[in-house]
Amino acid sequence: MANHLDLEEQEQLDQIKHFWKQYGNAITWALVVVLSAFASWNFYQYWQRNQAVQAAALFDEMDRAIQLSDVERIDRVFSDMKDRFSSTTYAQQSGLLVAKQYVVLGKHEAAENALIWVAEKSSDPGYQAVAKLRLAAVFMDVKNFNAALLQLDGRFPASFEPLVADRKGDLFALQGNRNKAVLEYQKAYQLFNANIDYRRLVEVKLNALGVDAQVQAATTIVAVK
Incomplete structure (x- = not known):
């Protein structure tokens, strides 16, 4: 019986050795x-x-x-x-x-x-x-307006778009280009959430340029409908 077990153990050891020889390095x-x-x-x-x-x-x-x-x-x-x-x-x-x-x-x-x-x-x-x-x-x-505009013309995350439009409005206002300034401020006003305080500042800028932001926004909504 003991010899039989010894033979089984030896066979198992041989199998392990063979396996390790074949796959050990891997x-x-x-x-x-x-x-x-x-x-x-x-x-x-x-x-x-x-x-x-x-x-x-x-x-x-x-x-x-x-x-x-x-x-x-x-x-x-x-x-x-x-x-x-x-x-x-x-x-x-x-x-x-x-x-x-x-x-x-x-x-x-x-x-x-x-x-x-x-x-x-x-x-x-x-x-x-x-x-x-x-x-x-x-x-x-x-007063390097071209360089400023170059920075604002690139890609921005969606959440920054109203800020970019507002900054463009400032840029065009400094250049004396009222029409472009108004367009950018209007864009910023429409993009800002109504609960954002900054929107009120944009409204003030539009009022300074002779545009009623709230009336303009209401007209835009009606036109879309």
Whole structure:
């Protein structure tokens, strides 16, 4: 009986050896690939968390520099943020913040560069849209109307369309083109939800140009019906 069991065990061992000889390398490499992928994923997660923590700390430093209006420090911290953490949302937010401060300080070219960087580097359509809208405003401040219009003629998420139309209205009003300004303001007024406070501001702009926005909107609704 014992011999019979020994023979069965030996046969099983032989089968295992044969199987391992035939498929062992493939199984080993498969395990290596799986374990390597798992290790890489864990490392990536750790790296992402570490990046976020460091970027947050640098963002806080940026905020303090802005509050102090320390231009040299702002330049240095923003440069570090772009070099080390350009893929994080903190970098995009930093770009918008420093651009706003640069405008306050009269450094329009620096503001333009910061906003262009956000518009080009950000993968978030929302940040891109905000950067382009603010960039158009900066160009309008220095009377570079063609550059401003170029920023507003690109693609924007649907939720930004009323803001884009309003900004175009501002641009055409500055150029003295009343008809185009009215058309853009009317578009913005119609696109804004009635509960949005900003819609009232657009209405004021239309009234300043001699157009009653509410009457115009009612006429448009009747025409559509």
